Amino acid sequence: MSDTILEIKDLVVHYVTDRTTVRAVNGISISLERGESLGLVGETGAGKTTTALSIMQLIPDPPGRIVSGEIRYEGEDLVAMSPARKREIRGNQVSMIFQDPMTALNPVLTVGDQIAEVVRLHQKISRAKATVKAQEMLELVGIPGERYPEYPHQFSGGMKQRVVIAMALACDPKLLIADEPTTALDVTIQDQVLDLIEKLMTGSGTSLILITHDLGVVAEICQKAAIMYAGEIVEYGTLPHIYQNTQHPYTVGLFGSVPNLNEDVDRLRPIKGLMPDPTEVPAGCVFAPRCPEASAECSAAPAPVVEVEPGHFVKCHKRRGGGSK
Amino acid sequence: MIKFIFRRLLMMIPVLIGVSFVIFSMLYFAPGDAADVILGDLATPEDKQLFRAEHGLDKPFLVQYFNYMKGVVTEGDLGTSYVTRQPVTIEIMERFPATLQLSAMSVFLAVVIGVTVGIISATRQYSFIDHLATSLSMIGVSMPNFWQGMMLIIIFSVALRWFPPSGFSTPMHWVLPAVTVGTNASANIMRMTRSSMLEIIRQDYIRTARAKGQTEAVVIWKHALKNALIPIITVVGLSFGRLLGGAVLTESIFSIAGVGKLMVDAIKLKNFPMVQGGVLFIAFVMSIVNLVVDVLYSFADPRIRSMYTRPRTRKAATAKEAA
Ligand SMILES: Nc1ncnc2c1ncn2[C@@H]1O[C@H](COP(=O)(O)OP(=O)(O)OP(=O)(O)O)[C@@H](O)[C@H]1O
Ligand SMILES: [Mg+2]
Numbered sequence: 224m225s226d227t228i229l230e231i232k233d234l235v236v237h238y239v240t241d242r243t244t245v246r247a248v249n250g251i252s253i254s255l256e257r258g259e260s261l262g263l264v265g266e267t268g269a270g271k272t273t274t275a276l277s278i279m280q281l282i283p284d285p286p287g288r289i290v291s292g293e294i295r296y297e298g299e300d301l302v303a304m305s306p307a308r309k310r311e312i313r314g315n316q317v318s319m320i321f322q323d324p325m326t327a328l329n330p331v332l333t334v335g336d337q338i339a340e341v342v343r344l345h346q347k348i349s350r351a352k353a354t355v356k357a358q359e360m361l362e363l364v365g366i367p368g369e370r371y372p373e374y375p376h377q378f379s380g381g382m383k384q385r386v387v388i389a390m391a392l393a394c395d396p397k398l399l400i401a402d403e404p405t406t407a408l409d410v411t412i413q414d415q416v417l418d419l420i421e422k423l424m425t426g427s428g429t430s431l432i433l434i435t436h437d438l439g440v441v442a443e444i445c446q447k448a449a450i451m452y453a454g455e456i457v458e459y460g461t462l463p464h465i466y467q468n469t470q471h472p473y474t475v476g477l478f479g480s481v482p483n484l485n486e487d488v489d490r491l492r493p494i495k496g497l498m499p500d501p502t503e504v505p506a507g508c509v510f511a512p513r514c515p516e517a518s519a520e521c522s523a524a525p526a527p528v529v530e531v532e533p534g535h536f537v538k539c540h541k542r543r544g545g546g547s548k
Numbered sequence: 549m550i551k552f553i554f555r556r557l558l559m560m561i562p563v564l565i566g567v568s569f570v571i572f573s574m575l576y577f578a579p580g581d582a583a584d585v586i587l588g589d590l591a592t593p594e595d596k597q598l599f600r601a602e603h604g605l606d607k608p609f610l611v612q613y614f615n616y617m618k619g620v621v622t623e624g625d626l627g628t629s630y631v632t633r634q635p636v637t638i639e640i641m642e643r644f645p646a647t648l649q650l651s652a653m654s655v656f657l658a659v660v661i662g663v664t665v666g667i668i669s670a671t672r673q674y675s676f677i678d679h680l681a682t683s684l685s686m687i688g689v690s691m692p693n694f695w696q697g698m699m700l701i702i703i704f705s706v707a708l709r710w711f712p713p714s715g716f717s718t719p720m721h722w723v724l725p726a727v728t729v730g731t732n733a734s735a736n737i738m739r740m741t742r743s744s745m746l747e748i749i750r751q752d753y754i755r756t757a758r759a760k761g762q763t764e765a766v767v768i769w770k771h772a773l774k775n776a777l778i779p780i781i782t783v784v785g786l787s788f789g790r791l792l793g794g795a796v797l798t799e800s801i802f803s804i805a806g807v808g809k810l811m812v813d814a815i816k817l818k819n820f821p822m823v824q825g826g827v828l829f830i831a832f833v834m835s836i837v838n839l840v841v842d843v844l845y846s847f848a849d850p851r852i853r854s855m856y857t858r859p860r861t862r863k864a865a866t867a868k869e870a871a
Binding site for chain 1 (some may be wrong): 751752753756758759761762771774785828848854
């Protein structure tokens with residue numbers, strides 16, 4: 224247990240606006256070991272970014288608010304932590320690669336300075352040393368160090384994404400959150416960036432939370448996967464659990480047909496229907512309206528979390544029997 | 549950058565020629581003749597004819613305009629004031645320092661107050677402070693200068709006797725006029741800063757800065773403010789340019805011998821060369837302020853800067869990458 228780097232317990236996050244409350248995250252629990260990587264998968268609006276921002280303690284407030292739950296980083300509760308302590312951890316021990324590289328960089332500061340900034344914040348080194356470190360980071364992600372004094376508008380989208388990655392890795396974080404690091408990029412660069420992240424991760428002992436739509440990527444990089452739907456984690460387990468003993472009807476739907484770890488699984492297959500409006504979450508199981516297996520009990524009460532095998536959790540009425548179908 | 553400034557200076561020439569031509573023809577065709585104004589009703593027609601010949605006023609319109617412009621360009625001669633018989637250029641230059649000083653002080657005051665309050669307002673949107681600041685800025689924008697000036701005199705000069713009511717000689721004299729003129733500008737700057745900052749602090753890169761563990765102060769004053777500068781520079785430039793043309797009412801109320809007062813007096817007395825020279829001078833000053841604003845834009849935003857300067861590293865770097 225001592226090697227658990229991150230533990231999220233019953234996290235609930237709401238966005239409260241004048242008229243509505245968006246229940247973006249509804250009681251999710253995740254735990255991540257040191258050096259482990261977890262794939263967080265779900266369709267758009269499932270609450271993946273919100274979960275990531277909660278870990279960073281960067282939920283925009285207002286309108287966002289962590290209503291309840293704990294996020295323990297190395298045993299310390301991030302939610303209850305002092306702002307100064309949060310700043311010590313952010314960018315240093317826990318860092319995040321943001322979803323959209325086009326807007327994640329400050330347009331009026333040079334890319335080099337933006338990388339050097341995070342180094343100088345967390346390491347007591349001189350400006351000159353930080354500059355050298357920033358240039359090293361640029362080289363590491365495949366950008367010539369002499370482009371340090373250039374501005375984001377002089378970079379292509381793929382290069383911006385690399386800069387964002389360099390920034391996130393500059394202080395050797397213990398936990399890296401990568402929020403769809405490739406969706407903004409075209410297909411050829413997607414692979415390069417993923418390879419890059421994978422290469423940088425191996426051997427560093429860094430834990431990774433990889434947010435993606437792509438089950439193939441998860442199979443390639445991660446050891447664990449969590450399937451998110453409408454603010455809940457509906458299935459959670461190791462890759463063999465998820466890929467070879469798929470339990471939740473939603474996950475089954477994601478794979479489209481009989482899933483196979485060795486088979487090349489491409490992007491999410493569309494499932495009939497739409498995710499419930501997060502302002503009006505259904506009373507019963509959130510997936511019931513779209514579920515091919517749904518029965519009366521499903522829409523009556525929220526689905527229970529069932530541990531179908533050690534470490535493999537499914538949030539579904541139909542799996543209560545404790546086994547596969 | 550030097551090339552850009554030079555090009556902009558060249559572009560000022562047609563603007564100034566246009567302004568001079570318009571103002572020259574307006575005054576030429578306006579009713580009331582300089583000879584009537586200067587010599588008065590008692591002068592004989594012969595006297596008037598003599599006067600016109602002496603000042604070249606009997607020549608055709610275009611010749612007069614050409615002669616005038618020749619004087620302006622070759623020796624900075626804006627003509628001779630009918631009233632004081634002094635060169636217009638000298639009269640303006642005597643008055644300009646006071647106007648420049650009043651404008652600079654007011655704008656400085658306005659920038660310090662406007663930007664600070666605007667940022668505080670934006671970072672605490674809808675708080676009590678924000679509501680208070682926004683209401684005060686509404687009052688600041690809508691309060692007429694002459695009324696505010698008189699109120700300040702009544703309260704701080706007449707009742708409290710803290711500051712002298714008129715003149716512009718010592719720092720104590722500067723306070724009330726600078727506050728009067730600066731109120732309006734600071735309200736404008738505050739509103740612009742607030743709305744610009746409100747937009748910027750919602751941007752993703754601000755979240756990135758926070759994600760690095762940066763302190764809130766640096767996030768706001770460095771990462772956000774630098775991005776919010778363009779519209780702020782615009783209003784500051786506008787206010788400053790307008791003030792350099794003379795804060796007419798304020799100068800009158802506080803009896804400050806500035807350009808504004810000079811112009812009003814010249815218009816009242818139909819002192820045509822003075823009006824003409826003054827307008828041309830103000831147009832010139834405005835053009836310079838605009839140029840400075842444009843240069844500041846490019847300092848604030850590298851995307852604008854790169855339109856004027858050719859990045860040196862760029863070509864080499866991309867070539868290398870392709871290899
Ligand atoms: N600032 C906000 N204000 C109000 N609602 C928000 C805000 N941010 C997110 N939401 C809502 O919260 C829900 C979850 O959003 P989130 O960004 O976490 O989704 P996501 O899983 O990351 O989706 P995507 O795959 O498109 O990135 C959505 O319904 C979204 O509309
Ligand atoms: Mg997202």
